[in-house]
Amino acid sequence: MKRVMEIHGLTMDFGGLRAIDHLDLEVREREILALIGPNGAGKTTLFNCMTGIYTPSEGSMIISPPGKKPETIRGLKPNIVTRKGITRTFQNIRLFPNMTVLENVMIGRHCRTRSRIAGALFRGKTTIREEQATVEYSYHILEKIGLAKYVNDFAGILPYGAQRLLEIARALATEPFLLLLDEPAAGMNPQETGELDELISRIREEEKISILLIEHDMRFVMSISDRIAVMDYGKKIAEGTPEEIRSNQAVIKAYLGEEFVA
Amino acid sequence: MQKLSEIKKSLLVSFWFMFLTFPIMVIRVNPIEKIVQWRWRNLLLVGMGSFILSFVWRYMIRQKESGMKKTGADDLQSMPLIDRVRKEQRLYIPILVVLSVFGILFPFIFSVYQVNIMTTALMYVVLGLGLNIVVGLAGLLDLGYVAFYAVGAYTYGLINHHFGLGFWAVLPAGAFMGALFGIFLGFPVLRLRGDYLAIVTLGFGEIIRLVLENWNDFSFGPSGIANIERPSFFGMQLSLQNATIYIYFLMIALALFTVFVVNRLQNSRIGRAWVALREDEIACQSMGIDKTKTKLSAFALGATWAGMMGVFFAAKTTFINPASFTFLESAIILSIVVLGGMGSIAGVIIGAFVLILLPEYLRAFSDYRMLLFGAILVIMMVFRPQGIISNVRRTYKFKGTNIHGDQNK
Ligand SMILES: Nc1ncnc2c1ncn2[C@@H]1O[C@H](COP(=O)(O)OP(=O)(O)OP(=O)(O)O)[C@@H](O)[C@H]1O
Ligand SMILES: [Mg+2]
Numbered sequence: 001m002k003r004v005m006e007i008h009g010l011t012m013d014f015g016g017l018r019a020i021d022h023l024d025l026e027v028r029e030r031e032i033l034a035l036i037g038p039n040g041a042g043k044t045t046l047f048n049c050m051t052g053i054y055t056p057s058e059g060s061m062i063i064s065p066p067g068k069k070p071e072t073i074r075g076l077k078p079n080i081v082t083r084k085g086i087t088r089t090f091q092n093i094r095l096f097p098n099m100t101v102l103e104n105v106m107i108g109r110h111c112r113t114r115s116r117i118a119g120a121l122f123r124g125k126t127t128i129r130e131e132q133a134t135v136e137y138s139y140h141i142l143e144k145i146g147l148a149k150y151v152n153d154f155a156g157i158l159p160y161g162a163q164r165l166l167e168i169a170r171a172l173a174t175e176p177f178l179l180l181l182d183e184p185a186a187g188m189n190p191q192e193t194g195e196l197d198e199l200i201s202r203i204r205e206e207e208k209i210s211i212l213l214i215e216h217d218m219r220f221v222m223s224i225s226d227r228i229a230v231m232d233y234g235k236k237i238a239e240g241t242p243e244e245i246r247s248n249q250a251v252i253k254a255y256l257g258e259e260f261v262a
Numbered sequence: 263m264q265k266l267s268e269i270k271k272s273l274l275v276s277f278w279f280m281f282l283t284f285p286i287m288v289i290r291v292n293p294i295e296k297i298v299q300w301r302w303r304n305l306l307l308v309g310m311g312s313f314i315l316s317f318v319w320r321y322m323i324r325q326k327e328s329g330m331k332k333t334g335a336d337d338l339q340s341m342p343l344i345d346r347v348r349k350e351q352r353l354y355i356p357i358l359v360v361l362s363v364f365g366i367l368f369p370f371i372f373s374v375y376q377v378n379i380m381t382t383a384l385m386y387v388v389l390g391l392g393l394n395i396v397v398g399l400a401g402l403l404d405l406g407y408v409a410f411y412a413v414g415a416y417t418y419g420l421i422n423h424h425f426g427l428g429f430w431a432v433l434p435a436g437a438f439m440g441a442l443f444g445i446f447l448g449f450p451v452l453r454l455r456g457d458y459l460a461i462v463t464l465g466f467g468e469i470i471r472l473v474l475e476n477w478n479d480f481s482f483g484p485s486g487i488a489n490i491e492r493p494s495f496f497g498m499q500l501s502l503q504n505a506t507i508y509i510y511f512l513m514i515a516l517a518l519f520t521v522f523v524v525n526r527l528q529n530s531r532i533g534r535a536w537v538a539l540r541e542d543e544i545a546c547q548s549m550g551i552d553k554t555k556t557k558l559s560a561f562a563l564g565a566t567w568a569g570m571m572g573v574f575f576a577a578k579t580t581f582i583n584p585a586s587f588t589f590l591e592s593a594i595i596l597s598i599v600v601l602g603g604m605g606s607i608a609g610v611i612i613g614a615f616v617l618i619l620l621p622e623y624l625r626a627f628s629d630y631r632m633l634l635f636g637a638i639l640v641i642m643m644v645f646r647p648q649g650i651i652s653n654v655r656r657t658y659k660f661k662g663t664n665i666h667g668d669q670n671k
Contacts, residue, residue, distance in 0.1 A: 051548055082550035090548075096541035099534070100655050107538045111550025113531055117559065120530030121523060131531070135658055152657040174550055 002029040003064060004178055004210050005050075005086075010059035012045055012234075019045040020056070021234035027178060029066065032204055032211045034221045037231035038254060043214045044091055046231070047180050051088050052078040065177045066208075083111045088180035089167035091214070097156025101147060104155045104166055105138035108173025138173055144206070145169040145199065161192045165199070172207065179203070181213040185220050193217060197224050222246070230254065268320055276313035283308050326645055365514060369507040377510050381578065383618040384513040385571055388520045390598035390610040392567025397596065398604035399528060400560035401540025403460040405592055406447075406467025410440045410565040412474060412587035414572020419487040419582050420480075429493035429577045433570060440569015441562045448561035452554055455543070467592055474584040486583025490576050509578055516574065520567060524607055527563070529656045536560050537605070537655075594618075601642055603649025612650050 005027040012020040019042045027033055035043050048054045050061060055075050064070040065085045073081050087108075096104050113134055119127040142148045145165050150158060155166060164184055171179055184200070185193045197220060204211055215221045221228060221242070228245045230238040232254040238245060245251055287308055290299040369377045389411065396404045414436035421427050421435065451462050474481045481487075492505050493512060500508055527533045535556045538546040547553050576582050594617060602613025617635075624634060642649070 053544065053548070077552075078544075078547040079550045079552050082548060087550075088548060090545065094542050094545035094548075096538050096545065098541055098655070099537055100657065102658055103534055103537075103655060107534055107546070107549050107551070110531060110535055115531045117527070117530075117532055117563070120527050120532055123526060127530075134531070139658075139660055148660075151660065154655070170549060 001031070002066075003027065004029050004066065005064070006060075006062045007050075008060045008062075010046070010049060010061065011057050012042070012049055012054060013057045018234050020049065022059070023231070023234070023236050025229060025236065025239075027210050027212055028227075030204060030208055030210055031226045032200065032213065032224055034225035034228045035212060035214045035231060036216070036218075036221060036228060041231040042234040043231055044182055045234075047088055047182055047214070050081075050180065051086060052076050052081040063178070079111065082174055082176075085175070085177040086180065087171040087174045087176040087178075089164070089171055089182055089184060091182040091186070093163050093167060095155040095163055095166060095170070098154060100152050101142065101150045101155050101158065101166060102135070102138055102152065104170050105141055105173045106134050108170045109134045109137060111174055141169050141172050145172075146195075161188050164188065165196075168199075168203075172203065176209060178210045178212065181211065181215075183214050183216065185215055185217050193220055196220075200224060268317065272313050272316040272320065275316040276309045279312035280305055280309045322645065369510050374503055374506050377506050379619065379622050381506075381510045381513045383615055383622075384510075384517045385574065385578075386595065386598060386618045387517050387611050387614040388513075388567060389571050389595045390602065390614045391520050391524050391607065392564050392571070393595050394564075394599050394602075394605065394607075394610050395524065395527070395536070395567075396560050396564035397599050398606070398610070399533060399540065400536040400557065402557065402560060403456060404463045404561075404564070405460045405589070405596065406463035406465070406470075407564070407568055407595055408587045408589070408591040409447075409467040409470040410443055410568035411572045411575070411591070412470050412584070413443045413565075414440050414569035414574075415576040415582045415586070416474065416481060416487075416572070417569070418573040418576040419490050422490050422576075423487055428491055429573065433573050436573030437566045437570040440565040440567070440572065443569070444562040444565025445558055447565075448558045452557055464589065464592075467587075467589060471584050471587050474587070481584075484583060484585070486581060486585075487576075488581045490580045490582065492580060493577050513574070516570070521607055521611075528605070528607075532556070532559060597639060601639065601649060603651040606649065606651040606654050609649050609651030616650075 003026045005025075007023060007025040010020055010023045010025075011018065021042075023042075023046065025046075035046070037043055045054065049056045050073075052073070052075075059074075060072060061074050062070050062072050063084060063086070071084075073084060073086070076084070096107065099107070113130050115127045115130050119130075139148065139151065142151060145168060147162060147165055147169060150162065150166075155163065158166060164187070168179075168181065168184065181200070185196055188196060200211060200213070201224065203209070213225075225242060227240065228238075228242055229236055230245060230248070230251050237250045237254060238248045240248070284305070287304040288301050290301060291297075292299060368380060372380075389407070393404065393407050396402050396407070417436045417439045418429070418432045421432050447463070447466050451459055454462055475484055477483070492500070493509060495504075495508055528537075535546070535551045536559075538549070538551060539553065539556050539560075543553065546556075575586070579586075598613040598617050599610055600613075601609075601617060602611070603609030616638075620638075621635065624630075646652075
């Protein structure tokens, strides 16, 4: 199957601490790949490297968006990476609390629109049309995600689960080919987690994109992902289908400790 | 029972105040006649005053807290007047009509002195709206805003002095110079945030003032530039009274223009980017917004307005020197933005009128002006920290959907 992103020998040092240690990972077209690992394994740091928030100390990251030439994204600024088609959500929610829900999603459209200051002042035909398209596109996403009833509410007052969904909606508005979700089910109740499961599968089908997600809820991970990669102390210790991972000795050791290994 | 304990607390406060103010309010030493006067009456006044104030203060705090408890109670009656006006759109038009009639008749009813004060207030409206782009929308705490104001003023002062160019010719140049300095300052401070940014901009403001004060050959130092031309009226020079009225209407036009521009900007693609930057810088970048460009554009646009008002200021007063551009000026403009409500146009306008007109008309109490100024700000911060008008964002309507809460509180 075609790969949309390839990571080779990725290393990230913070002073003396090696948060990621020569990690190799590939993301395939239209797959749901889960990234799991104990706390502090370096999962979020990997996302930060992939989205340009950190520049990795070593290693390469090559993207091959469908229908485009492969290129490296190492050293690009976060906003450029987003424009190239990788977007993310955050482990600790980072919405724009004093903007409306719709506006939050409209921000996601920023990199796909072009009107400038002069356009805003004179409000010519192109600007008006673009602005309308932005509003409609964003509203459409909210409908898909099931947040349409909140359109004009401030993002900061939404219930917790809705805030997590809004982060996904906002990320989708940038039209990514690869969506990174950092613990999307964290803090959700079982019912919400069930709905999220469905939503993520639906996004994959409808948007035809790849999804890489970090998650601690094992039941959720096992049911949703095509493949799972496991990290511990910055290294990838296992990779495979949910069945393979379930019976992998190294994974059991990392999660439960030496004594549980058969 | 609760009442009683409140009274007790207020009594305590009043005793405390009597004790604290005893040395200054009660004892007076007369060094000439070498006697000590005991003004017991003052003690009584302080005691009563602080008791009443403390009681009222506590009462207001209680009101505020009980008001917060019953959130969701959306009935118009319980809302502060200002929010009610905003919600009831039918009040808009009558209010606007009354305001514009008043605005047009104002210079013909009132004295030149009053018209001058009103013009000044309008200038601060525009300055506040300009700074509002930087602080209110983009969330960049700029304490050196007055520097750009100075740049504009000196642009006109110097060009007029050396080349004799008039107001209208230099107005765009002043705005342009403001923008240029905005970018010039913007670049080095792009990486800074919050307090650090505030300190650097504060320093920048002072540097500009000190340069103007000390570079005699260039800026004529502390003595400033005099005899700057007033704005001409189709090439005619007007009498002082007519010139005042003319400048007043000019200022109204400029203020309206500014409101128009800021309003269009804040609900545009770029305006949303500013607000997103204010709300969360990392998320903002991760959503594909270029942080550098966005910050620079906010800085440059804010400075453009300061530059423009600088030209206007020079033309209005016909005399400028560095003393007009001290930190206090930046602080007042910033207070206007904070008091009015960060990011709200109507809030900034009201804030400017309150902060500029109130001290003008309180000249009778000029000794206590600063005290009152401070008290208003403190009271605002306690009872309405979001400013006179709280954060307003545009709402959108969609066909076939039942919009949940179509106005934001
Ligand atoms: N900016 C930073 N500076 C220094 N150390 C960091 C930084 N960011 C992360 N780390 C360290 O890198 C390691 C990996 O952190 P990371 O947040 O990637 O873990 P994680 O796998 O996402 O854990 P969790 O499941 O708890 O979210 C941790 O030891 C963390 O302390
Ligand atoms: Mg993490």
